[in-house]
Amino acid sequence: MPLPTDDPWYESHEALDTIQPGTLLANRPVEFRAGSHWVSHARAWQLRYRSTDTVGQAISAVATLMVPERAWAGVGPRPLVSYQGAIDSLGPRADPSYTFRKGSQKEFLLMTFALRHGWAVVTPDFTGPRHAFGAGLIAARITLDGIRAAFQLEPGGLSADAPVAMWGYSGGGQATAWAAEQHPLYAPEIRLAAVAAGGVPTDNRTLYRIDGGFLSGFALGAWLYISREYPQTELLAHASDQGRRVFAEIADMTVEELIAYFPFRRVEELTTVADPFGTAGALLVNEQLALGRRLPSAPIYLYHAIHDQLVPIVEADDLAATYRRGGVDVTLKRSHLGEHVLFHRLGAKGVLRYLTSRLETPPQPTAAPAGPRQADASSA
Secondary structure (H helix, E strand, O other): OHHHHHHHOOOOOHHHHHOOOOOEEEEEEEEOOOOOOOOOEEEEEEEEEEEEEEOOEEEEEEEEEEEEEOOOOOOOOOOOEEEEEEOOOOOHOOOHHHHHHOOOOOHHHHHHHHOOOOEEEEEEOOOOOOOOOHHHHHHHHHHHHHHHHHHHHHOOOOOOOOEEEEEOOHHHHHHHHHHHHHHHHHHOOOOOEEEEEEOOOOOOOOHHHOOOOHHHHHHHHHHHHHHHHHHHHOOOOEEHHHHHHEEEEEEEEOOHHHHOOOOOOOHHHHEEEOOOOOOHHHHHHHHOOOOOOOOOOEEEOOOOEEEEEEEOHHHHHHHHHHHHHOOOOEEEEEEOOOOOOOOOOOOOHHHHHHHHHHOOOOOOOOOOOOOOOOOOOOOO
16 A cells, blocks of 8 residues: 555645635545455545645645445435544554555544444544644644535535534544634634534643653654644754754654654753753744634534543643633533543543534534634634
8 A cells, every 4th residue: 555655646736826725626436444354334535635734825635535325314414524533643654544545544433433323424634744743723724624625526425514523532632623713714614513522632731741751752753743834843943963863763653653762751852952842932832732712613522531641631621611711612521431542432422422412403503702812813
C-alpha cells in the first residue's frame, strides 16, 4: 500500500486559489479493512478537496467517506457524522485515508457504531500537508471542508438537508472542538445538529505536564507538530545541534515510536533556552491555540474521565463553563470509569445516545451565541 506521499492521486494540479473552500476536486472508490478483513457493509470513497491552512493559503486535503450499504429507514435524510480520529503522527502513516486501506485504523470500531445506526461517516486527514497535529485552526478548516465535499459526491447519495454531527476523542476531540468553534464563521451553511468531543486537551499546558515523564515523547512530537504550522514558536530557531539531529530523526514518527524514542526526557534538552514552552513566540502560540476563544453555535457534548492521567478533568470543566457563559447548549459527562485511554471506548455509549437524540430529531440551527470571549474574525 503506497503512502500518501508516494501516491499520485493525492497530488493537486488545480489552481486552488480560484476554487471555493470545500469544493470536491477528485474522488475514487476504495475498499477498506478492519484488521485483516475487508469491510463489506459500507461503500467507501476517498475525497480530495480544496481547503485552507492556518494563514489562509489554499491547500488540497483528503477525507474518507463511508455510506452504509443498507437503505436509510429513519425519518428525514440520512445523517452524516464527521469523525475525527487522533492522528498522532509526524508523517502520513496515521492518516485515516491510509490506515483504512491498510487495515490499521485504530478507531474504526467507534465509526462502526455510527455506521450501524445507518449514518454516513466522513473522516478527514485533518493534520494537513505538513502533518501539524495540535494545530487547531487548520484541523477545523479541513474538517469542515471535508463535510462540504462529502455532500458533493453524487454516488454517496447524501441529501443537502441532512443533519450533521461531529465526533472525536483526545487529539480527535481537540480537532472536533476547534471545528465546532470555527463552524459559525467558516462554514455556517452546514446544518450542524450536534458535537461530541471527549478527552479534549484545551491548551498547551498539557504538554508541560507530560514533558519529562513516560509520555514525554508525545510532548516533543506535539510541539514539533505545532511548530510546523506556527513557526513563531521558534522551536527550530532555538534548537541545539543535538536538537536538530533529533528533529530530523523523528520527522515522520508515529506517537508510539515517539514515546519509545524519548521517555523521561525534556524538550529543553534539545534547545538552547531554559524553557522552550515559555519563549515569547511560544506564549503567543499558546494563546492562539487555547480553546474557548470562540463559541460553537451547535449543542455540544463534552465527556471526560475524572482520573484522566493525560488531560486533567479541570480542562473539560473550564471549557464547559466558558461555553455555558456564552449561552452554548453544553452537556458535560464526567465519569469515574477508566482513564484517558479506556474512557475513549467506555464513553462511546453516552455519545451515541446523545447523537441519536440530536440527529434523528435534529433541532433547528441557531445563530452563534454572543459571549464575553467571542473573538473577532481575524483571530485564530
